[in-house]
Amino acid sequence: MTAVSVTGGRSFGRVAEKFVDVFTSPKSGPVLVTGVLFALMFVVGGIRYRGFFSGQVFLNLLIDNSYLIVLAVGMSFVILTGGIDLSVGAVVALSTIIAARLLQSDWNPIVVIVLILLATSTLGLLVGLMIHVFKVQPFIATLAAMFLARGLCYIIAKESITIDNPFFVSMANTRISLGYRLSITPSVIIALLVLAVGVWVLQYTRFGRTTYAIGGGEQSGMLMGLPTSRTKVIVYVISGFCSGLSGVLFAFYTLSGYALTAVGTEMDAIAAVVIGGTLLTGGYGFVLGSALGVLVLGLIQTIISFEGTLSSWWTKIFIGALLLVFIILQKVLTSRRT
Amino acid sequence: MKATLNRAIAHRIFWPVVMLIGLLAINVIAVPGFLSVTINSDGHLFGSPIDILRNGAPTAIIAVGMTLVIATRGIDLSVGSVCAIAGAVACSIILGSSTPNDVGTVLVAVITAIGLALVMGLMNGLLVAVLDIQPIIATLILMTAGRGIAMLITEGNILTVQSAPFKFLGSGFLFGIPFATVIGAIIFVVAGLLTRRTALGLLIESVGINPEASRQAGVRARGLIFLVYAICTVLAAIAGLILTSNQTAADANNTGLFIELDAILAVVIGGTSLAGGRYSLLGTLVGALVIQTLVTTVYTVGVPPIATMVFKAAVVTAVCLLQSPTTAAAIERWRTRPRSRADRADAAVAR
Numbered sequence: 001m002t003a004v005s006v007t008g009g010r011s012f013g014r015v016a017e018k019f020v021d022v023f024t025s026p027k028s029g030p031v032l033v034t035g036v037l038f039a040l041m042f043v044v045g046g047i048r049y050r051g052f053f054s055g056q057v058f059l060n061l062l063i064d065n066s067y068l069i070v071l072a073v074g075m076s077f078v079i080l081t082g083g084i085d086l087s088v089g090a091v092v093a094l095s096t097i098i099a100a101r102l103l104q105s106d107w108n109p110i111v112v113i114v115l116i117l118l119a120t121s122t123l124g125l126l127v128g129l130m131i132h133v134f135k136v137q138p139f140i141a142t143l144a145a146m147f148l149a150r151g152l153c154y155i156i157a158k159e160s161i162t163i164d165n166p167f168f169v170s171m172a173n174t175r176i177s178l179g180y181r182l183s184i185t186p187s188v189i190i191a192l193l194v195l196a197v198g199v200w201v202l203q204y205t206r207f208g209r210t211t212y213a214i215g216g217g218e219q220s221g222m223l224m225g226l227p228t229s230r231t232k233v234i235v236y237v238i239s240g241f242c243s244g245l246s247g248v249l250f251a252f253y254t255l256s257g258y259a260l261t262a263v264g265t266e267m268d269a270i271a272a273v274v275i276g277g278t279l280l281t282g283g284y285g286f287v288l289g290s291a292l293g294v295l296v297l298g299l300i301q302t303i304i305s306f307e308g309t310l311s312s313w314w315t316k317i318f319i320g321a322l323l324l325v326f327i328i329l330q331k332v333l334t335s336r337r338t
Numbered sequence: 339m340k341a342t343l344n345r346a347i348a349h350r351i352f353w354p355v356v357m358l359i360g361l362l363a364i365n366v367i368a369v370p371g372f373l374s375v376t377i378n379s380d381g382h383l384f385g386s387p388i389d390i391l392r393n394g395a396p397t398a399i400i401a402v403g404m405t406l407v408i409a410t411r412g413i414d415l416s417v418g419s420v421c422a423i424a425g426a427v428a429c430s431i432i433l434g435s436s437t438p439n440d441v442g443t444v445l446v447a448v449i450t451a452i453g454l455a456l457v458m459g460l461m462n463g464l465l466v467a468v469l470d471i472q473p474i475i476a477t478l479i480l481m482t483a484g485r486g487i488a489m490l491i492t493e494g495n496i497l498t499v500q501s502a503p504f505k506f507l508g509s510g511f512l513f514g515i516p517f518a519t520v521i522g523a524i525i526f527v528v529a530g531l532l533t534r535r536t537a538l539g540l541l542i543e544s545v546g547i548n549p550e551a552s553r554q555a556g557v558r559a560r561g562l563i564f565l566v567y568a569i570c571t572v573l574a575a576i577a578g579l580i581l582t583s584n585q586t587a588a589d590a591n592n593t594g595l596f597i598e599l600d601a602i603l604a605v606v607i608g609g610t611s612l613a614g615g616r617y618s619l620l621g622t623l624v625g626a627l628v629i630q631t632l633v634t635t636v637y638t639v640g641v642p643p644i645a646t647m648v649f650k651a652a653v654v655t656a657v658c659l660l661q662s663p664t665t666a667a668a669i670e671r672w673r674t675r676p677r678s679r680a681d682r683a684d685a686a687v688a689r
Contacts, residue, residue, distance in 0.1 A: 084474070130655070134662035137612045139413075139474075143599055144654040151647030267482060280472050313489035313590075320483020327471050327479070 030277030030330045031289040038292060041299050049306040055182045061298040063184060066191035067092070067249040068268060068297070072276070072290040073198040074242025075269045077235040080202070081214040082282030083138035085236065087127065088243040089265035090149035091120050093258070095247020097153050099168075100161035100257025109167040117244045123149070124240020128233035142236075146266070153259035160258035163251060171252040187249045194245065198287040211235060215282020271319060272297055275326050296322070350609030351621045353660045354628055357607075357653065361631045368639045382511045386634065392516035394630030396421075396577035398623060399522050400597060401604040402529050403570030405622045408605050410563055411546045411614030412466060412473035414570045417601060419484025420458060421578030421594025424451040426488045428579055429497040429588035432504055444503040452575045458484075459571030463564035481598070488590035497588040508583030518580045525573065530619050539617075542566065546614030603650075604629055607657050628653070 046053030062069075071088050078085045095116045102112045123145060130141045163169070175183040202208035210231040213221035222228045251257060276293030278285025300318050365372040365386070375385035400417050407414045431447040432438050458480060465476035510517040533539030544552040545559045553559045577597070582588050606612060607628055608621025632653055636646045659665055 130658070134659050134664050136658045136662060137606075139602075139612060140606050140654065140658055143603070144651045144658070147647045147654065148651035151645055151649070151651060155642075155645055155648065267478065270478065271482065274475060274478075280475055311489075311494060313486040313494065316486030317483050317490070320479045320486065323475070323479045323482065324465075327465075327475055328469060331469055331471065 028277075028286075030326075031286055031292065033329055034275055034277055034289060034292050034296060034326075038296050038299065041296070041303070045299070045303050045306065049303075052302075052306055055180065057302065059178075059182055059184050059188070061295050061302065062188045062191070064253075064301075065294050065298040066185070066187040067246040067253060068265070068272065068294045069191040069291050070194045070242050070246040070249060071265065071269045072272045072294050073194050073287055074239035074246075075273050076198065076276075076278055076285060076287045076290045077202070077211060078138070078239045079215075079270075079273050079278050079280060080211050080282050080285055081232060081235050082218075082280075083131070083232075083235065084142065084270070084280070085127075085239045085243075086139065086142040086266050087123070087145035087149055088239065088246070088269055089262045089267075090146040090153070091123065091240065091243035092247040092250055092262040092265055093153050093260070094149040094156075095120060095244050096251040096254070096261060097156050097161070097257035097259055099248065099251045100163050101156050103163055103165040103168065104161060109165055113248050116248060117241055120244030120247070121237050121241045124237040124243075125233065127240070128236030131236065132229055132233050150259070156259075157257065158259060160256050163255045163257065168252060168255060172255050185252075187252050190245070190249060194242065195287065195291050202287055207231060207234070212283060215279075215284070217283075268297060271323055274323065277330070350618060350661075351624050353657060354607050354609065354621060354624045357657060358624060358628050358631060361628065361635050365631075365635055365638050372638065377514065380511070381514050383514045383516075386638070388516065388519075390627065390630050390634055391519045391522075393633075394626055395516075395518040395522035396580050396594075397597060397600045397604060397629060398626035399525050399573050399577045399580075400570075400601040401608075401622045401626045402525055402619065403566070403573035404598075404601045405605050405608070405610055405617050405619055406529075406533070406542060406566040407473070407570045408602075408610055408612060409542050409546045409614060409617035410566050411549070412563070412566070413602065413612070414462065414477045414567065414574075415474065415598050416458070416462060416477040416480035416484055417570065417574035417577075418594040418596065418598045419481050419488065420455050420571050420574040421581060421597060422488040422588075422590050423458070423484055423491065424455055424575035424578035425582030425588040425593045426491040426497065426590055427451045427454055428504070429499050429582060430491055432499045432501050433497055438499065438501040439503065441503045444501060447504070448507075448579060451579060452572055455571045455575030456568055459568035460564060462571065463567035466567060467560045467563035485590060488588075488593075492588055492590045494590070496590075499586060499588075504583050505586060506583075508580045508585075518584075521576065521580065525576075526619065526623060533619070543615055543617065546617075600629055601626075603654060607654070609661065628657075 042053070042058075051057075071092070075085055075088065098116050098119070099112055102115070103109065127141050127145045130136050130144075131138050171186050174186055176186065176189070177183045202211060210221065210226045210228065213224070213226050214228050214232060218228055218232075247262075250262065254261070272293035273285070273290045274280065274293070275296055276285070276289030276291070278289060297319060300322065301315055304312075304315055304318070362373070369386075372386050375383055375387055378384045400421075404414060404417070428444075428447040428451045431450060432443060435443045435446075437443050462477055462480060465471045465479070466473050469476075506517060507521075508518055512520050533542065541552070541557050541562055544555070544557055545562050549559050574594075578594055581593055581597075585593070602612075604625035605617075605622050607625035608618055608623070609625075610617040610621060629650070632649060633646060636649055641649070
C-alpha cells in the first residue's frame with residue numbers, strides 16, 4: 001500500500017518536474033505559454049461575448065490573417081538565422097499593386113502570380129547577397145529594400161486600383177464548406193500549406209538544421225562544414241517569396257492594389273514571431289509558434305471588435321502591452337536555464 | 339600627397355562627404371543659384387541651403403540620440419512614436435489652456451512633453467538594461483503602443499493649435515537663423531562636448547564593444563544604458579515638438595512617421611556600425627544632411643516626388659556597398675596590383 005503511494009508520488013513528482021522542465025526550456029517554453037494564452041483568451045472571450053465561442057470565429061481568424069501567416073513563416077526563417085526583414089510590408093504592397101496593374105491590362109492571372117513570386121524572390125536574393133557578400137547589416141539592407149519596394153509602388157500607381165479579374169474575384173468569394181455551417185477560403189488552404197512546408201523544411205531537412213545552426217552560432221556551423229553562406233542567402237529568398245505570396249493572398253482578400261496598404265505589417269509579422277516564442281537573436285523557435293502568434297494578434301482584434309465600445313487605437317496599445325508581458329514572461333521562464 | 343589621399347579615403351566619413359558634395363553638385367547644375375543665401379527684409383537668412391538645415395533639423399536631432407544608443411550596441415525604434423506623443427501632449431495642453439499665446443503656457447506644454455518622454459526613455463532603459471531584453475524588441479513595444487497612446491491623447495483627432503510662441507519653435511528665426519537649426523546646432527555641440535571632452539564617449543563605446551568586459555573593468559554599464567535611452571527619447575520629443583510646431587497640428591498617425599528609419603540611416607551613412615562601439619557624431623551630422631539634401635534634390639531636379647523612396651534606396655545601397663569591407667578589400671587589391679612585368683616579378687620574388 002505504502003509502496004504504491006510512494007511510487008505514485010514519485011512519478012507525480014517526475015511528471016511535475018518534466019512539466020516545469022518543458023515550460024522553462026528556451027526551446028518550447030515560450031510556445032507553450034503562447035498556446036495557453038491563446039486558449040485562455042478564447043475561453044474568456046467565449047464567456048464574455050455571445051456568439052464568440054464558435055468554430056467560425058476561429059476560422060475567421062484564419063481567413064482574415066492568412067496573408068500574415070504566410071508572412072510570419074518567411075519571417076521565422078530569417079529571424080531563426082539571427083537576421084531581420086523589414087521589407088515584407090512594402091513587398092506585400094508592391095505585389096498587390098503589380099497584380100492590380102497587370103490584371104488591368106488583361107494579363108493571365110497565373111502568369112501574373114508567377115511573375116510576382118519571381119520578382120519578390122529576386123529582390124530577396126539581392127538582399128541576401130548584399131547581406132552576405134557585402135556584410136551589410138540585415139536591418140539596413142532590408143530597410144533599403146523596403147524603400148525600394150515602396151518607391152516602386154508609387155511609381156507604378158499612386159491611386160488604388162480595383163481588381164475585377166474573374167479568377168481573383170472567385171478566389172475572394174469562394175467558400176469551401178467544412179460541414180456544420182463552417183467554411184474557409186482557398187487562401188486559408190494556401191497559408192496552411194505554406195505553414196506545413198515551413199514546418200517540414202525546418203524540422204526535417206538539412207537546410208532547416210543549418211538555419212538553426214546559423215542562429216545558434218554561425219562560426220561553429222561553418223566549422224562543422226555546414227553550408228552557412230548559401231543558407232544565409234536562401235532564407236532571404238524564402239522571405240521574399242513568402243512576402244510575394246502573402247501579397248497575392250492580400251490581393252485576393254482586398255481585391256485591390258494600393259501603394260499605401262500594409263504599412264507597418266513588417267512589425268506585425270515580427271511581433272507575431274516574437275509572441276510565437278522565437279528568439280530574435282536566432283537559434284530557437286518554431287514556425288508553428290509564429291502561426292500561433294498571428295492568431296493571438298488576430299484574436300486581440302476580434303475581441304476589440306466584439307467589445308464594440310473600444311476605439312481602434314486600443315488594438316495598438318493592447319498589442320504593445322501583450323508584447324511587453326510576453327517578453328518579460330519569456331525572460332522569467334527561461335532565465336533559470338541561462 | 340598620395341599618403342594624404344589614402345588617409346582621406348580610409349576615413350569613415352569620406353564616402354558620405356563625397357555623396358553630399360555629389361548631391362549638392364547635381365543641385366547646382368540643375369539650379370545654378372542653388373547655393374546662394376540671401377537676407378530678406380525681416381533680416382532672416384533665406385535660400386535652399388538654409389531650407390536643408392531647417393528641415394533636416396528634426397532628423398539630425400534624433401540621430402544624435404540614436405548614435406549614442408547604437409554605440410552601446412542598441413537601437414531605438416520608438417522615436418517616431420515619441421515624436422507623436424510629445425506633439426499630442428503639447429498641443430492638448432495648449433488647446434486646454436485659456437491663454438494659448440502665453441509663453442508660460444507653451445513652456446509648461448514643452449516641459450511636460452519632454453518630462454513624459456524622459457519617463458518613456460527610462461522605461462526603454464529599464465527593459466534593456468535591467469531586464470536584459472534585446473533593444474530592437476524592447477523599443478518595438480513603445481513603437482507599437484506609442485501611436486495608440488498618442489491617439490488616446492488626441493482622441494483620434496488632429497489637434498490644430500494657434501499659438502505664436504509654439505509656432506516659433508518650428509518656424510521662428512533667431513539672429514536670422516531658423517530656430518530649429520539653432521536648437522539642432524546646440525544639441526550637436528553639447529553632445530559633442532559632453533561625450534568627447536569627458537570620458538563619457540569612451541565609456542559608451544566600451545559598453546558597446548564588450549558590455550561584460552567593461553562591467554568587470556568597473557564601468558557602470560547599466561546606468562550608461564539608461565542614460566543613452568533617456569537622452570534618445572528626450573531628443574525625439576524635442577524633434578517631435580519642432581515637427582508639430584511646423585505643421586501647427588498634432589497628428590497621432592503621421593507625426594514622425596518613419597523618422598526612426600531616417601535617423602538610423604543617418605547614423606549608418608555616417609559610418610557608425612550597428613554592431614556598436616566606435617561612433618562619430620560628425621559622421622551622423624553628414625548622414626542627416628545627405629538624407630535631407632537627397633529629398634531636396636528630388637524636388638529641384640524635377641524627379642516626381644513619389645520616386646523619392648527609390649532614390650533613398652539607391653543612395654543607402656550605394657553608401658553601404660562603398661563602406662563594405664568587401665569593397666575596401668577589392669579597392670585595396672586593385673590599388674596594390676602589380677603594375678608592370680618587373681613589378682609582378684618583384685611581387686613573385688617577395689612572395
